[in-house]
Amino acid sequence: MISIIRVAQGKxxxxxxxxxxxxxxxxxxxxxxxxxxxxxxxxxxExxxxxxxxxxxxxxxxxxxxYPKVHRGMVEITGIPDFSLVFIHIGNYHTDTRGCPLTGAYWRLVDGDYQVLHSAAAYKFVYPQLVEAIERGNDRVVVGGR
Incomplete structure (x- = not known):
């Protein structure tokens, strides 16, 4: 199972x-x-x-x-009402998201907003796992609160 659990809110x-x-x-x-x-x-x-x-x-x-050795396509989250082209990708700030989840190895809180850091390292870690899950038919993600 793949899940996204929301844990904290910034501004x-x-x-x-x-x-x-x-x-x-x-x-x-x-x-x-x-x-x-x-x-x-x-x-x-959710x-x-x-x-x-x-x-x-x-x-x-x-x-x-x-990522030429591992990239097989962007991991897209589909079926979201009123959203399209939502990808799990790299980035550090909420201004980088445009509705997409950004990967991070750790986080910090700056001026009331969260940031994720070492995004590329986290992406390289989770991308192959997500590809494998999708290929095995484990292609569902549950998004929710705590």
């Missing part, structure tokens, strides 16, 4: 944990939780969604160059 950010197979895999940084979506500034709503590899979206070209 414009949400700190989450990513679990794969019941084990903590990395921190995630998301936008704020909002009742009404603000494009590019709202995290995905629910159960599907994961897939997306080899055609714009980010794919950059990640193919950056």
């Amino acid at each position: 414009n950010s949400t700190l989450s944990h990513l679990y794969i197979g019941g084990l903590f895999a990395c921190y995630l940084l998301e936008d704020s939780i909002r009742e009404e979506k603000i494009p590019g500034a709202t995290c995905i709503p 629910g159960e969604y599907r994961l897939r590899l997306n080899p055609w979206a714009g980010m794919n070209a950059r990640y193919s160059v950056r």
Whole structure:
């Protein structure tokens, strides 16, 4: 099972944990939780969604160059009402998310907002695990609170 558990709220950010197979895999940084979506500034709503590899979206070209030995497509979270092209990817600040979860090896709180750091290292750690899970048919992610 793959799950995203929200653990803390900043002014414009949400700190989450990513679990794969019941084990903590990395921190995630998301936008704020909002009742009404603000494009590019709202995290995905709680629910159960599907994961897939997306080899055609714009980010794919950059990640193919950056991670040529392992990249097989962006890990996309699909089936989210009113959201599209939501990828698990690298970044450090809530301004990098645009609705996507960002990977991090650790976190810090600066001026009331969470940041994740060593994002690329966390991504390199979780990406192969997510690809393997998707290929085995474990392509569901549950997003929720504590």
